[in-house]
Amino acid sequence: MSNGESQGLIVVTGQQDDENRRKIAEAAGKLPVRFVATMQDAGDLLGEAVAVAGTVSADHLAAAPGLRWVHSWAAGANNDLTPEMVTSDVVLTSSVGNGAIPLAEHSILLMIMLNRDVPRWMSNQSARTWERFTHGELNGKTLGIYGVGHAGSDLALKAQAFHMRVLGCRRNHEAAVPGIDQMYSPERLTEFVAECDFVVVTAPFTSSTAGAFSADVFRSMKPTAFWICISxxxxxxxxxxxxxxxEGWIAGAGIDAHGVEPLPSDSPFWTAPNTIITPHNGATTRATAQRGVEIFVENLRRFVAGQSLHNIVDKVHGY
Structure with a gap:
């Protein structure tokens, strides 16, 4: 990316503490770094920027003629892939992988909550009602992971620890993944979901995954199965x-990622049967944010040294 003699600014958005600012400045070497709260605060700095850590709009791209690299603090790049970004020569990288651990944990949490009907316990606690009932367990159940990337791979290993059978479904279905007992191609989605007691979506939103779970796919699931989306x-x-x-085609759902966010107060999902709603909050941990910084710092070192970057987004496939 650079021969070490580049001129221009590194613009970094977000509330960075002193230690992270030190790490970023050190990685930048001789290139000056400017820290701003948001892209709206970047102003005239964009005219000198060669790299930006943040979400860049079409207007920002137009204001930054020397821009060569944008790093997104998000793991998923769908909000960064504007038509202007896709057609530009600017390299886009993401923080993919930074939230894999908490997202896998959140998936396990939702599976257990749904399988054991935790909302029923919570309702009984509020009503001070002592009611014992028979519930399920994860042991021996089949988990299907749609989109076996960083979060999906971590979830597979965690699910194995619960003695679950684990299936995967992704575009690159021929490559073996630790913890996955069998892999399916997206073309076999209905066959894949029919095997599962839990289907967890960890895939990015792309042109090929948009609307992938149609009525036909949901009808192919077991009526005792649960659907969970955390990506x-x-x-x-x-x-x-x-x-x-x-209609009871499936037993329930755990939804952290929603088609419209924030989820409107009048959305029918709030009161959907056997549904647990969380506000796209599964990976909102301090460790997730810090791992994103570490990914950026390593890439900044590489940018200055002229080395290839990690987590380059394929602008065609969307991740």
Whole structure:
């Protein structure tokens, strides 16, 4: 990316503490770094910027003629892939992988909550009602992971620790993944979901995953199965998902990533049967943010040294 003699600024957005600022400045070497709270605060700095850590709009691109690299603090790049970014020569990298651990944990949490009907316990606690009932366990169940990337791979290993059978479904279905007992191609999605007691969506939102979970797919699931989404909304057809929940095609859902965010107060998902809603909050940990900084710092070192960058986004495939 650079011969070490580049001129220009590194613009970094976000609330960085003193230690992270030190790490970033050190990685930048001789290139000056300017820290701003948001891209709206960057102003005239963009005219001198060669690299930006933040979300860059079409207007920002136009104001930064010397821009060569943008790093997104997000793991998923769908919000960064504007038409202007896609057609530009600017290299886009992401923080993919930074939230894999908490997202896998959140998936396990939602599976256990749904399988054991935790909302029923919480409701009984509020009503001070002592009610014992028979519930499920994860042991021996089949988990299907749609989109076996960083979060999906970590989830597979965690699920194995719960003695679950684990299936995977992704575009690169021929490559073996630790913890996955069998891999399916996206073309076999209905066959894949029919095997599962839990289907967890960890895939990015792209043109090929948008609306992938249609009415036909939900109808192919077991009526005792649960559907969970922790990556991006829009991968399920919301109307089909609501119908699946209301008509009992599936047993319930755990939804952290939604088609519309924030989820409107009048959304029918709030009151959908056997549904647990979390506000796209599964990876909101301090460790996730710090791992994102570490990814950027390593890439900044590489940018200055003229080395290839990690986590380069394929602008065609969207991740």
């Amino acid at each position: 991006r909304g829009g991968i399920a057809d919301d109307d089909a998902l609501l119908l699946a929940l209301r």
